[in-house]
Amino acid sequence: xxxxxxxxxxxxxxxxxxxxxxxxxxxxxxxxxxxxxxxxxxxxxxxxxxxxxxxxxxxxxxxxxxxxxxxxxxxxxxxxxxxxxxxxxxxxxxxxxxxxxxxxxxxxxxxxxxxxxxxxxxxxxxxxxxxxxxxxxxxxxxxxxxxxxxxxxxxxxxxxxxxxxxxxxxxxxxxxxxxxxxxxxxxxxxxxxxxxxxxxxxxxxxxxxxxxxxxxxxxxx
Amino acid sequence: xxxxxxxxxxxxxxxxxxxxxxxxxxxxxxxxxxxxxxxxxxxxxxxxxxxxxxxxxxxxxxxxxxxxxxxxxxxxxxxxxxxxxxxxxxxxxxxxxxxxxxxxxxxxxxxxxxxxxxxxxxxxxxxxxxxxxxxxxxxxxxxxxxxxxxxxxxxxxxxxxxxxxxxxxxxxxxxxxxxxxxxxxxxxxxxxxxxxxxxxxxxxxxxxxxxxxxxxxxxxx
Numbered sequence: 010x011x012x013x014x015x016x017x018x019x020x021x022x023x024x025x026x027x028x029x030x031x032x033x034x035x036x037x038x039x040x041x042x043x044x045x046x047x048x049x050x051x052x053x054x055x056x057x058x059x060x061x062x063x064x065x066x067x068x069x070x071x072x073x074x075x076x077x078x079x080x081x082x083x084x085x086x087x088x089x090x091x092x093x094x095x096x097x098x099x100x101x102x103x104x105x106x107x108x109x110x111x112x113x114x115x116x117x118x119x120x121x122x123x124x125x126x127x128x129x130x131x132x133x134x135x136x137x138x139x140x141x142x143x144x145x146x147x148x149x150x151x152x153x154x155x156x157x158x159x160x161x162x163x164x165x166x167x168x169x170x171x172x173x174x175x176x177x178x179x180x181x182x183x184x185x186x187x188x189x190x191x192x193x194x195x196x197x198x199x200x201x202x203x204x205x206x207x208x209x210x211x212x213x214x215x216x217x218x219x220x221x222x223x224x225x226x227x228x229x230x
Numbered sequence: 231x232x233x234x235x236x237x238x239x240x241x242x243x244x245x246x247x248x249x250x251x252x253x254x255x256x257x258x259x260x261x262x263x264x265x266x267x268x269x270x271x272x273x274x275x276x277x278x279x280x281x282x283x284x285x286x287x288x289x290x291x292x293x294x295x296x297x298x299x300x301x302x303x304x305x306x307x308x309x310x311x312x313x314x315x316x317x318x319x320x321x322x323x324x325x326x327x328x329x330x331x332x333x334x335x336x337x338x339x340x341x342x343x344x345x346x347x348x349x350x351x352x353x354x355x356x357x358x359x360x361x362x363x364x365x366x367x368x369x370x371x372x373x374x375x376x377x378x379x380x381x382x383x384x385x386x387x388x389x390x391x392x393x394x395x396x397x398x399x400x401x402x403x404x405x406x407x408x409x410x411x412x413x414x415x416x417x418x419x420x421x422x423x424x425x426x427x428x429x430x431x432x433x434x435x436x437x438x439x440x441x442x443x444x445x446x447x448x449x450x451x
Contacts, residue, residue, distance in 0.1 A: 050271050050272045050273060050354075050377075051271045051356045051377055051381055051384065051385060052271060052374070052376060052377025052378045052381060078384055079357070079384065079385065079386070079387075080383075080384070080386055081383045081384045083380060083383060083384070103361075103387065105326065105355075105357035105358050132357065133271075133356065133384065133385075134326075134355060134356070134357050135272045135354065135355070136300070136326035136353065136355050136357075136358065137326050137357065137358065140324075153273075153376065155273060155374065155376035155377075155399065155402070156271075156272055156273025156376075157273045159304060160272055160273060162301075162302045162304055163272065163299050163300065163301070163302045163304070163354065164272060164300065164354075165300070165301055166300075166324065178376065180405070181376070181402070181405050181406075183405075184401070184402050184404075184405060185402075
């Protein structure tokens with residue numbers, strides 16, 4: 010009985026979330042603001058990639074960043090200091106994901122004026138963030154080389170929900186076994202339309218392709 | 231109103247979980263089975279460390295392993311094949327953590343006869359697993375060098391709930407900035423009684439200390 014009740018509440022929460030996400034997506038579309046929801050494990054290199062990417066694109070696109078963390082605000086300071094773009098921090102008070110309501114509040118707090126691209130750095134987690142549509146136009150998922158190429162087998166929902174996948178820390182392949190082709194195959198099995206960008210924010214490998222993809226996608230929006 | 235209702239359900243779920251966890255802890259204690267709850271991010275090296283540790287201890291302790299994953303069963307096969315100890319797999323059907331009820335079912339499925347040490351490899355996640363007491367005698371938390379020394383700032387609950395902390399992949403410090411002392415300080419600020427084991431399952435560094443600590447703790451139970 011107890012479990013049943015929890016499941017029902019969760020279903021209504023999710024249905025509610027879907028309609029809120031759709032409303033936010035429509036609002037962003039009408040304002041021509043492209044929202045990317047960036048998801049990964051803790052420590053996969055979201056912030057490092059983001060800083061590099063923004064510095065490559067900020068002369069071509071007007072960019073804003075929403076940093077989500079359960080408690081901390083270190084990432085917002087890092088992004089602000091290293092890129093100079095408009096950045097806000099939201100704290101989820103222990104929640105392991107962002108839902109459309111939280112995202113909508115953050116989008117309204119940062120504002121949609123004079124922005125082409127808004128990037129939401131979600132909580133570091135391969136599970137819960139995948140369950141909630143944030144209203145983003147694109148789910149960008151990072152898998153880092155040190156995590157291993159078996160992660161799509163273990164966290165299938167995240168790899169099903171992603172639109173584009175970035176393999177980070179490619180410069181560390183010297184010390185880790187990570188088979189890029191195998192990782193791609195495993196993701197494509199869950200998600201036939203997935204596209205891939207193997208990069209190293211440290212050496213710059215692959216960053217041009219990623220930046221061009223983001224630029225063209227936002228310009229076509 | 232909607233949110234309020236979810237929170238109330240969650241609170242009753244958590245209170246319910248606490249009493250179940252306590253009952254399981256008492257049952258395991260009376261059967262002299264020491265349960266370790268192993269938690270970390272995805273890809274932090276739980277399974278690799280576990281295999282090494284079991285092979286160092288299996289002549290001295292009777293060991294069993296419960297592998298938890300949302301969908302896959304690769305880890306259970308790996309542990310079984312590489313150690314030969316009694317192993318079962320539980321799937322959480324998408325749930326991002328184990329609670330005391332799931333743990334209790336798994337403990338009863340694997341059985342408590344002829345076991346000194348039972349290790350539960352929780353879902354790879356730095357958030358949700360920390361919220362649920364499983365009934366374990368010890369929470370063993372892994373932080374891997376590639377994830378970075380800032381994780382205690384971002385996932386404080388996990389670092390508050392851990393009893394002992396293993397820093398894995400120490401051999402990769404050559405390619406990552408990871409300050410062991412800073413990581414310890416940040417964890418100790420949340421958790422003054424935390425103890426630490428920097429290791430590399432690859433080179434064997436630190437594994438003797440970790441194995442001895444586990445052996446003595448189980449023998450003193």
